[in-house]
Each structure stands twice: as structure tokens, then as C-alpha cells.
Amino acid sequence: MTTDDTAVAPGSGPLPSPWRSRRFRLFFTARSASLLADGMLMVSMTTSVLAAGFGATGVGYALAAWMTPIVLLVLFGGVLADRFTPQLMMVGADGVRLVAMLVMAGLFAADGVRLWQVMALMAVSGAATAMFQPGLASLVPRVADDIQRANALLRIAESMATLIGPGLAGFLVAYGNLAVSFVVIAVAYGVSAGGLLPLRGLATAPDESGEPMWRRLATGWHEFRSRSWLWGVISLWAVYGLFVFGPSLPLGAALLTEQHGSTGYGWIASADGLGTIVGGLLGMRVRPRRPLVAGVCAMFFFALNPLAPALGWNFALTAATGVVAGCGFAFWGVMWATSVQSHIPLAVLSRVSAYDIAGSIMVIPLGRALAGPAAESFGADRVLLFSSAVSFVLLAAMLCVPAIRGLTRRDHPAKDAPGTDLTEADPSVADPSVADPSVADPSVADPSVAGAGEKGRGGEPAAVETTAAP
Numbered sequence: 001m002t003t004d005d006t007a008v009a010p011g012s013g014p015l016p017s018p019w020r021s022r023r024f025r026l027f028f029t030a031r032s033a034s035l036l037a038d039g040m041l042m043v044s045m046t047t048s049v050l051a052a053g054f055g056a057t058g059v060g061y062a063l064a065a066w067m068t069p070i071v072l073l074v075l076f077g078g079v080l081a082d083r084f085t086p087q088l089m090m091v092g093a094d095g096v097r098l099v100a101m102l103v104m105a106g107l108f109a110a111d112g113v114r115l116w117q118v119m120a121l122m123a124v125s126g127a128a129t130a131m132f133q134p135g136l137a138s139l140v141p142r143v144a145d146d147i148q149r150a151n152a153l154l155r156i157a158e159s160m161a162t163l164i165g166p167g168l169a170g171f172l173v174a175y176g177n178l179a180v181s182f183v184v185i186a187v188a189y190g191v192s193a194g195g196l197l198p199l200r201g202l203a204t205a206p207d208e209s210g211e212p213m214w215r216r217l218a219t220g221w222h223e224f225r226s227r228s229w230l231w232g233v234i235s236l237w238a239v240y241g242l243f244v245f246g247p248s249l250p251l252g253a254a255l256l257t258e259q260h261g262s263t264g265y266g267w268i269a270s271a272d273g274l275g276t277i278v279g280g281l282l283g284m285r286v287r288p289r290r291p292l293v294a295g296v297c298a299m300f301f302f303a304l305n306p307l308a309p310a311l312g313w314n315f316a317l318t319a320a321t322g323v324v325a326g327c328g329f330a331f332w333g334v335m336w337a338t339s340v341q342s343h344i345p346l347a348v349l350s351r352v353s354a355y356d357i358a359g360s361i362m363v364i365p366l367g368r369a370l371a372g373p374a375a376e377s378f379g380a381d382r383v384l385l386f387s388s389a390v391s392f393v394l395l396a397a398m399l400c401v402p403a404i405r406g407l408t409r410r411d412h413p414a415k416d417a418p419g420t421d422l423t424e425a426d427p428s429v430a431d432p433s434v435a436d437p438s439v440a441d442p443s444v445a446d447p448s449v450a451g452a453g454e455k456g457r458g459g460e461p462a463a464v465e466t467t468a469a470p
Contacts, residue, residue, distance in 0.1 A: 015146035019065035023143040030195025037188035039165020044181040065119035069126035078354025086135025093132035094193035105182035137353035141413040154285035220351025229403035234359040235353035246367015255309035275326025283334030295335030301328035303391035310384035342410035
């Protein structure tokens with residue numbers, strides 16, 4: 001008998017492994033496939049556009065065409081996921097992306113592709129991604145009893161896809177042809193849809209209330225702003241995206257390549273990826289009573305990410321900082337995703353997740369656009385030093401917010417009706433299983449006392465993953 005057949009009551013004992021659930025295994029397979037496709041897409045698109053003679057400007061236009069619909073439509077994706085169920089929206093999005101990639105493959109196979117055609121297909125893919133992403137958060141609590149371990153496993157899958165996807169795309173482009181890489185991406189999206197289709201039997205039903213779109217958006221906004229721990233993190237995370245995530249990837253890559261060569265940069269990026277895997281493994285084992293405090297403490301290691309190239313550290317030390325930065329970033333991702341999924345009612349979780357995504361990614365393109373001019377004016381090393389300092393300040397600010405500092409762990413999805421948040425009224429309210437010392441892991445110290453954490457990662461994967469739940 002699997003956990004699909006029986007529900008685990010809160011406080012009844014240790015939670016079963018997500019692997020025992022057939023539903024989680026299907027979801028994990030689907031998510032891994034879609035992450036692999038996302039990891040391949042940017043490399044395939046970049047190399048294809050360059051090979052077609054459109055230059056770096058064409059790459060920028062194609063990337064903007066993909067990113068713009070995500071920013072504009074992700075809130076509607078959350079509304080539609082709560083309205084029609086996440087499974088339906090995600091399977092439909094995978095189907096649209098599959099068709100878009102097959103058309104892209106056909107265009108490059110036939111030669112004579114036009115830039116506007118690539119931009120149009122990337123825009124379609126971006127719009128589908130906006131419909132896909134918000135439903136992810138609300139599916140995890142439905143396919144696994146142990147939400148934290150499930151998120152840790154998904155974080156490891158993301159890390160593996162980030163390592164494998166770009167390399168696979170580069171191999172296919174180098175030894176096959178441009179069209180083949182897009183066919184493989186389409187197949188991966190098909191595998192994702194195939195894994196999600198059997199989940200249509202989950203305990204989710206369409207919202208038949210008949211409320212107009214604007215009212216559903218307003219409900220999601222109310223749920224978002226009514227929780228100060230939630231909007232507090234996202235507000236600070238938006239500033240983080242502008243001043244830290246935005247400059248760190250382009251300027252860090254340029255300086256690291258200059259200091260250690262392209263091969264050295266590749267190894268440093270791999271060390272960063274290894275760190276994210278370690279962070280996911282830690283997320284499976286460490287169960288702090290205050291997950292956001294533990295996650296923020298771990299994120300302090302990410303400040304080393306822009307600091308290493310700014311100070312010109314040697315290769316070994318830079319690679320080591322990549323490991324700890326990647327570890328910390330992944331650990332934060334597990335803590336954040338678990339907190340959101342266990343404290344927000346399932347009925348509105350997709351909409352709240354959409355506000356999380358929108359607030360987190362909206363300013364990153366602006367940060368990247370300003371990184372170049374800022375580096376020319378002040379020097380890339382000084383810009384990255386500023387990014388590192390801002391990282392420390394913003395993370396310290398998070399720890400100064402009582403609602404963030406006081407949020408306690410829950411091991412089960414929120415049972416509160418939309419519009420209520422017991423932890424907001426009383427931050428000491430914890431899941432009953434945590435209060436029971438026979439259930440809690442005695443080896444896990446309270447991070448608010450122990451302090452140090454484990455976290456990091458320099459850049460985000462090609463998909464929209466650089467949210468507060470990265």
C-alpha cells in the first residue's frame with residue numbers, strides 16, 4: 001500500500017518518504033523532464049539564432065520575447081490554475097510548448113528562418129510557461145505527505161537539469177544539427193505532459209464560483225498581502241533581484257572568465273551546481289523549527305558569489321565559494337517553498353504563487369540591463385562588491401522582520417480557510433507534530449539559536465526559477 005491509498009494524520013508519526021507515492025513519482029518525472037527542456041532551451045535558442053546570422057541583438061530580442069509574456073501573464077496563470085485545476089493548465093502548457101518546439105525545429109531544418117518567427121514561437125513558449133509555473137506549488141502538497149522532502153528532491157532534480165540540460169543542448173547542436181535539439185526539447189515537454197496526465201484524479205476540483213477574473217486576482221492579492229512574512233520576503237527579494245541577481249550573472253561570468261579562463265569558469269559553474277545538490281540533500285534532512293530563519297542564514301553564503309570575482313580570489317577558493325553559495329541557495333529554496341506550500345490554503349495557492357513569481361522576477365531583467373552601464377562607469381569589480389554588500393544588508397533586514405523571524409514549521413498543508421492565517425496572529429503556532437518531541441528530530445537545533453546556515457547558487461536556470469522559491 002502506498003501513501004496514495006492512505007492519508008497520514010498530523011502528529012501520527014514520521015512522515016512517509018515521497019517515493020512511496022506513485023503520484024509523487026509521476027510528478028517528479030514530469031518536473032524533471034520539463035526542467036531538462038528548460039535547461040536546454042536557452043542554449044539551443046542562443047546557438048540557433050547566432051548560427052542563423054541574427055547576432056547578439058537577435059538573441060536579446062528572442063529572450064525578451066520569451067520573458068515578456070511570463071511577466072505579463074503569470075498572474076493570470078495563477079488564477080486559471082485555481083479556476084481549472086493546476087493539472088489541466090500544466091498539461092495544456094506542455095502541449096503548447098511541445099508544438100512550438102516542433103515548429104521551431106521545422107523552421108531551422110528548412111533553413112531561411114526569420115527572426116520574427118523565432119520571436120513569435122518564443123513568445124508562445126513564454127506564455128505557456130506563465131500558465132505552467134503557478135500550478136507547481138499547489139501540486140506538491142497534493143502528491144506528497146512530506147512536503148519538505150518532496151521540495152528537496154525537486155531541488156536536486158532542478159540542479160541536475162541545470163547541469164545536464166545546457167551540455168546536452170550544446171552536444172546536440174555540435175554533433176547533430178539545430179533542429180534536433182528542439183525535437184529533443186519537444187519530447188521532454190511531452191514526457192512532462194505524460195507524467196502529469198495521470199494526476200487528473202487528484203483531490204482538486206475546478207472552482208465553479210463564476211467569479212470574474214479581476215475578482216479572482218483581487219482574492220489572490222488579498223491572500224498575498226494579508227501575510228506580512230510573505231510580502232515582506234517578496235518585497236526584499238525584488239530589491240535583491242535588482243541589485244544582486246541582476247548584475248551577478250553577467251558581470252560575474254565575465255570576470256571569472258577573464259581571471260580563470262573559459263575552462264576554469266566552467267568548473268566553477270559546475271562547483272556551484274554541485275553545491276545546489278548538496279543543499280537539496282541538506283533540505284531533506286534538516287528540519288528547523290523556524291524554516292525562514294534557517295533559510296536566510298544559509299543565504300548569507302550567497303553573498304560570497306559576487307564577492308569572489310570582485311576580489312579576484314584564486315581558482316580553488318572561488319570554486320569552494322561556489323559550492324557553499326550553491327548549497328545555501330538550494331537550502332533556502334527548500335525552506336521557502338515548504339513554508340509557502342504549508343501555510344497558504346490550497347484553494348488559493350496557485351494565485352499566491354503567481355504573485356511570488358511575478359514579484360521575484362520582474363526586476364531581474366532591469367538589473368541585468370543596468371549591469372553593463374554600471375560596470376562601464378564604476379568597474380565590474382566595484383559593482384559586484386556593491387552587490388555583495390547589498391546581499392548582506394537585505395538578508396539582515398529579513399531577519400529583522402518579526403513575522404519572518406517568527407514563522408514556524410508546518411509539516412502538513414494549511415487547513416485554514418482562505419483569508420485566515422493563524423501564524424500571522426500568533427507566530428508561535430506550530431504544527432502539532434513539531435511540538436511533540438517524539439516526532440521532532442532531536443538532532444536538529446533551532447536555527448534562530450544556532451545561527452549559521454547552508455545556502456547559495458550563482459545563477460538561475462533557464463526557466464523561471466529565480467523566485468523567492470528559486
